[in-house]
Amino acid sequence: MPAFKLSPVALALVALCVLTGGAALLHTDASRAADQPAAAQPRPALTVTTTQPQRTSVPQRLSANGNVAAWQEASVGAESNGxxxxxxxxxxxxxxxxxxxxxxxAADTVQADVAQARASVMEAEANAAEAAANAERARGLQASGALSQQQIQQYTTAEQTAKARVEAARAQLNAQQLRLKFTQVLAPDSGVISARTATVGAVVGSGTELFRMVRKGRLEWRAEVTQAELARIRPGAKVQVTAASGAAVEGTVRMVAPTVDTQTRNALVYVDLPAHADIRAGMFARGDFALGEGQALTVPQEAVVVRDGFFYVFVVDGQQRVQQRKVQPGRRVADRVEITAGLDTNATVAVRGAGFLNEGDLVRVANDTADFKQKQAPAPTPQAPAASK
Incomplete structure (x- = not known):
């Protein structure tokens, strides 16, 4: 079979085509490699403002629970019998x-007893007058010897006995008058009736309770405080007390109980409450003791995000990416929230826009308000070119 041979010109054309194709492939790969980083560079998810936690003076408060009770409750009972x-x-x-x-x-029988006692007094006084006259005559005859010394002594003793009977009759009259006074049950002090067991027509014995009353209408809140917190509470401290009805009043600590319950290790703190129509004895109430002010780490309230029942803040790192941090919030003062755990003092926290962030998002920081609004505004939609005629 004859061998196929290419001419020199054909060989040159083939080599030229191979070189041209290779150059084209190299150019295409270089263009793709140059465009690859630009296409892979991520865009920020959101524009946010940032701040750092600040040390702020916040009120120190201690929360506690307890019951509302009467300051003093008086028992009013019957002092008469039968x-x-x-x-x-x-x-x-x-x-x-x-x-x-x-x-x-009913005072009919007592009035009769008073009349009888009064008559007994009159009888005793008459007998005493007669005995006094006899004794006086006997003493007048002592010098004449008409009466013996024994007879004179008898008249004198009869006089003294008659006087004693007068005093006994008067005491009996006073006792009956006191019984008559007890037929009216009087309020021992000003206050509010809190219970009543008295029933018209009932015959009660002496000492039977008829009414209970809150003296002066004064109420107090008996707060249960742990033994570790007792040292922070002093008499005269102000307390914001909120009852179960929603009524809120400002009370004053009157005293701290001198003993601690051995079972619960809690002690009672007695807080005087002002009069309020919606606060009654027996209600449950919670309160906050004002214990002065202290320094606390705070962030704007807008920076704290609540998700699934937990509290988070988003910390912006040096690469403009956010990290979700779980924190423990404390007290709220105006538009700031105390952070008690989970955040460093030198962290940079996202504020505006934090509610839309997720872990690892890339953000653009714009702490100037005008710049923030400008970057948050949606970009204008490009208009389609006019159709050529």
Whole structure:
């Protein structure tokens, strides 16, 4: 078979084509390599403003729970025995004054006893007058010897006995008059009736409780405080107390209990409360003790994001990427929030726009307000070129 041979010209053309194709391929790869970094460079997800945590003076407060109770509750009972109640003049919730008549017992039998005692006094006084006259005559005859010394002594003793019987009769009259006074049940102090067991027609014994009353209408909040916190509370400190009804008042610490409960290791703090229509004895209430002011690490409230029940802030690093940090918030002062754990003092925190960030997002920082608004505004939509005629 004859061999196929290429001419020199054909060989030159083939070599030229190979070189041209290789150059084209190299140019295309170089162009793609040059365009690759530009296409892979990420764009910022959001424009944010940043700040650093600040040390701020915040009020020191101690929260506690407790019950509202009467400052002092007086028990009003019957002082007479075996008498029938004829009138009950007050009911639960009534405001009474000291000495006001709360209830009345039947006084007929007591009045009869008073009349009898008064008659006994008159009889005793008459007998005493007669005995005094006899004794005076006997002493007048002592010098004449008409009466013996023994007889004179008898008249003198009879005089003294008659005087003693007068005093006994008067004491009995006073006792019956006191029983008559007890037929009216009087308020021992001003206050509010908190309970009533008195019933018209009932015959009660001496000492039976008829009413209970809150003295002066004064209420107090008995807060339960742990033994570790007792040293921070002093009499006279102000307390913001909020009852279960939503009513809020400012109370004053009157005293701290001298003992601690051995079971709970809590102590009671007694707080005087001002009068309020929506706060009643027996209510549950919570309160905050004002303990002065202190320094705390705070951030703007807008920087704290709540997700799934937890609190987070976003820290911007040197590459303009954000890191999600779980923090523990504390007290709120105006538009700032105390951070008690989870954040360094030198961290840079995203503020405006933090609610839209996620872990690892790339951001653009614009702390100037005008610059922030300008970068947040959407870019204008390019207009389509006019169609040529």
């Amino acid at each position: 008498l029938r109640l004829t009138a009950v003049n007050v009911n639960v919730g009534d405001v009474v004054k000291a000495g006001q008549v709360l209830a009345t017992f």
